[in-house]
Amino acid sequence: MITLGKLTYQQLKEKFRIKSPWDLIIIFVLNILITIPVFIIAHQNLITLDWAHHIDRILLFILILIVFQLILRAMRRITLISVILYFIFLIKGTLFGDYGFQTVFEDYRSMIYTMNDDPYPQDIIISKLLPFPNKSKILSAVEYQNPRVRDFAIMAINKHFKHIKGYNDDWTLIQSFAIFKEINSRWNYVSDPKGHDYIAKATESLKYLSGDCDDHSVLMAACIKSIGGxxxxIHTKGHIYPELYIGTKKDLERINYAIKKILFPVESKGKKIHYHIDERGKIWLNLDYTAKYPGGPFMHEEILGALTLD
Structure with missing residues (x-):
């Protein structure tokens, strides 16, 4: 029989067993947390039957709830052990200032809010599940709610393009370009320690505006997110860089003119605007630290992974 110290496997299993009805309550709560995002995806992708009082959607929610309840109960032992281990992880994170209960609550709430407004909510789930180097560290480093990050963003906005007229619908983009100009005109590339991948938090990079490509990407993303952008x-071979969401091709035409004729006429003179179009037709503009203007040349164009920061 398998033993761990003086405890047998059977004793460990009994030690961590959750008695009824708490096991069923935990499974039901977990089911609700899973069912809500799955229901949003189904709601957005399935044809609406327009039944009175939205009965079709109520039945859809109940059906998803029942299916997951049956699956989770069938896998009760694995489910409960996973929940216990996750709670231990969150308790540790809460006590030591890492990824804790408050963070997971905010991430879940943000994900549901974003999915509810997105016509393709499944993309948000996929983007969170796709492999991305140092994903958790990067998400933690993007401190867009930190007052120092927002103060820096506002300083850049008041310094650049403050008096541009006629772009009311694109004002967040214009302000994002102001942040780009401030960061990229002052950024000093500094490599990580040899053999180590160091991810600096946004507030850390603010002090000297120095670091490598992932530090630049984190700071750019944090500042732009702090003002609603x-x-x-984008992860490529040995490189990470930020892109800014522009919108449709019609939006790009308008922004292209603004960049080349109004905002960055000298830097972009005679040069192309570089961007990517994702699988939904959304346009993302290159903001790499090597670019002298938004949409400057790619350092590496191949996309190995993308991490969207809604």
């Missing part, structure tokens, strides 16, 4: 980080 949407960015994503």
């Amino acid at each position: 949407t960015t994503r980080l």
Whole structure:
């Protein structure tokens, strides 16, 4: 029989067994947390039957709830052990200032809010599940709610393009370009320690505006997110860089003119605007630290992974 110290496997299993009805309550709560995002995806992708009082959607929610309840109960032992281990992880994170209960609550609430407004909510789930180097560290480092990050963003906005007229619908983009100009005109590339991948928090990079590509990407994303912009980080071979969400091709035409004729006429003279179009037709503009203007040349164009920061 398998033993761990003086305890047998059977004793460990009994030690961590959750008695009824708490096991069923935990499974039901977990089911609700899973069912809500799955229901949003189904609601957005399935045809609405327009039944009175939204009965079709109520039945859809109940059906999803029942299916997951049956699955989780069938896997009760694995489910409960996983929940216990996750709670231990969150308790540790809460006590030592890492990823804790408050953070997971805010991330879940943000995800549900974003999914509810997105016509393709499944993309948000996929983007969170896709492999991305140092994903958890990067998400933790993007301190967009830190007052120092927002103060820096506001300073840049008041310093650049403050008096531009006629772009009311694109004002968040214009302000994002102001942040880009401030960061990229002052950024000093500094490598990580040899053999180590060091991820600096946004507030840390603010002090000297120095670091490598992932530090630059974290700071750019944090500042733009702090003023309501949407960015994503692109992972290529040995490199990470930020992109800014622009919108449709029609939006790009308008922004292209603004960059080349009004905002960055000298830096972009005679040069192309570089961007990517994702699988939904959304346009993302290159903001790499090597670019002298938004949409400057790619350092590495191949996309190995993307991390959207809604």
